[in-house]
Amino acid sequence: MDELDDKLQDLARGYHEPPAPPRELMWERIQAKRAPQVERRTDVLPFRPRPALPMRRAAAWAAGIAAVLTIGFFLGRRSSPAPSEVAVTPQPSAIAPSRANAPLEVAALAHLRQAESYLTLFRASVRTGETNDLAVSTARELLASNRFLVNASGTDPQMRALLLDLELVLVGISQLQSSDRPEDIRLITDGLDQAGMLTRLRSASPRDSRPLPTGVL
């Protein structure tokens, strides 16, 4: 660029020199224009309708989830002492139920274990390229439980932070569509790994601390 170009470039900076943008005014207009769309969307949020499932994959997923939950249930039963001998030993990073919020915390523990099992299965299925709509619908169900726990008044801040991070992952899965590319799905598992989600879920709901009743949520 020569001297003339420099001079022209300098003078060109005065061309249509922008004033300060009216930020608030524009934001209000954006909100006003979007209001009808947002209202329409709240009728269907957070989930979009899904196409019908291929039965074989659906059955495989259902069997997988059921197997994980059943194994967890029996392991819990086997390691459970008699009711009179139950002595809860809280671990430093685990959730220790207080008397006042015990039912909620037990529910939270059950939810975290279920989420961990589900996410483990989901990640394995991504590796083999077998994700399907049952994974999506299961994520939606977990999301509903998750939202309930996030909103519960007795949930402690540490637990709420974990649940909010879990929610992001579940929202990502629940919005997957059959047309999504493998790399889009892999973004979710990358996010899982980066957030250390499975490790955090395991730390918050250690399997060997105590058994949990099933069917809490």
Next chain:
Amino acid sequence: MDDQQLIERIRAGDPSAERALYDGHVDRLYRLVFRYVGEPDVAEDCVQETFIRAFDKLGDFRGDSALGTWLGAIAISTALNALRKRKRASGREAVWEEAETVAAPRVPGVDPDLKTRLHEEIDRLPEGYRMVFLLHDVEGYTHEEIGTMLGVQSGTSKAQLFRARARLRERLAEFVRD
């Protein structure tokens, strides 16, 4: 909060995240659009439309480019559409002449004729040249960013900038001789 986290929160329906995205990008987009359209009302409409479209289409954003570049592409497309409509309605020259009488203050040490002529000649550049010239030489975007925003190769952006400068030099030759 980085762009990806912001997008996840918006997708999850967090309104404060939408506002954060707006605050993070509105100034730059307004500058970009205003440079191109030159009128506050039109620039405001374009920026509003840009964010409305962006919030609607955020689900389609794949992260292939930076979020700012993606928003810039929407803003440019919106501004181009606005200008096309205006051109169809009234013809661009008259609009620019009117704008120039307002937006050409005297700057000490700068030949007012050259400045005015330069602005007129920028107006007369073909749209593709004008856009690349404004994005690169005035707003400081790289050719890679411009390529992504305009949907062209960075080499095309370089070629158009070269031709835009050559056109301006040619048209302003009388001032060069002075």
